Amino acid sequence: MSFKLLATPLQGFTDFRFRNAVDKFFGGVDTYFAPYVHLQGQMEIKNSYKRDLSPLNNDVKQLIPQVMTNSAEEFLFVAHYVQTLGYTELNWNLGCPYPMVTKRGLGSGLLKETAQIDRLLKRVSDESDINISLKMRLGYEDSHEILNLLPILEKHRIKSIIIHPRIGKQLYKGEVNLDIFHRCVENTSHAVCYNGDIQSVTQFRELKQRFPDIHEWAIGRGVVSNPFLAEMIKTDSEHLPHNWMDQFSDFHDALFQYYDEALSGPKHIVLKMQSFWAYFSSLFENPHKTYKIIKKAKSISSYHEAVRTNLARARN
Structure with missing residues (x-):
């Protein structure tokens, strides 16, 4: 049975430079989601969002913009903007778990407000023809919040729902609730995509066996921690390629060049x-030591020397 792999965004990491580099050197990802656009009450798209969404900057096969909002006006404003760029889908972030977001009634903090979500979706559907997808958690405080919301969503035109089976208060800690995820699948007619804790081929196999009817699988931090992961899943290989150090080195050098051209000053790069190495270090036999070597670097030359040291250790 065929399936698709989606790369969900990690704010501050998965911009167009990172997406292009992963797609060029590794592959395996069918669709990328851009980090969310947040207007913060002002009807203006920041230049950083414009650069990230510009088709001229994106080489990946498919990119879907994402918005973080609790306002229909903001949603419609962003929808119109991304449509002018040629995008046909806008993903609504109802999953972000961080308190600075949720306390403002955004991300997973909005999930219990079923009437507000209902009104927003109705207005957007009435005033825009953009395809709407959702990225959500089971709730913020209670894993049953999503079960109260699903009947409301049945009334609306929704392309797909990406579900991370944790509550917002968990952040990324504790176990995912696969039993509630199963109930979600049983209680919606919308296409469901699974997201959460796919860090290895073994984990993916186990999830795929438990949910054989799921055709879309989303990987978030796993793509940053292991850029090989999507292709490993596609080829059902539990091991990194034998020459992974060389492939990773080429990817790293390209990524460094992208940011060197974009950022001002050696300290920033x-x-x-x-x-990135807080995530990349998990590829190596001793992640703590690997990251420690990188963190000691105070200049570009000492940084490159630290990278060479880690790759040399991996080759031996």
Whole structure:
């Protein structure tokens, strides 16, 4: 049975530079989602969002913009903007778990407001022909919040629902609730995509066996931690390629070049690349030591030396 792999966004990491590099050197991802657009009450698209969504900057096969809002006016404004760029779908982020977001009634903090979600979807459907997809959690405080929302969603034209089976208060801790996810699948006619804790081929196999009727699977942090993961899942291979260090090195150098051209000053590029290594280090035999070597770098030359050291250790 065929399936598709989707790469969900990680704010601050998965911009167009990262997406292009992953797609060029690894592949396996069918669809990428851009980090959410957040207007913060002002009807204006920031230049950073414009750059990230510009078709001229994106080489991936399919990119879907995402919006973070609780306002129909904002949703419609972003929908119109992305349509002018040629996009036909807008994903609504109802999943972000961070308190700075949820306390403002955004992300997973909005899930219990079924009437507000109902009104927004109705107005957007009445005033726009854009395809709507949702990315959501089971709730913020209660995993049954989603079960109260699903009957409301049945009234609306929704392309698909990406469900991360945790509540917002969990952040990324604790176990995913696969029993509630199963109930969600049983209680909606909309296409459902699974998202959450796909960090290995083994985990994917187990989930695919339990939910054989799911055709779309979303990977978030797993793509940043292991850019090989999507292709490994597609080829059903549990192991990194034998020459993975060379492939990773080429990817890393391209990514460094992209950000070196975009950021001002050596300090900014070193800090940016160090933030990626908090994830990349999981590829190596001793992640803690690998990351520690990178974190010690204070200049571009010492950073490159740290990268060479880690790759040399991996080859031995």
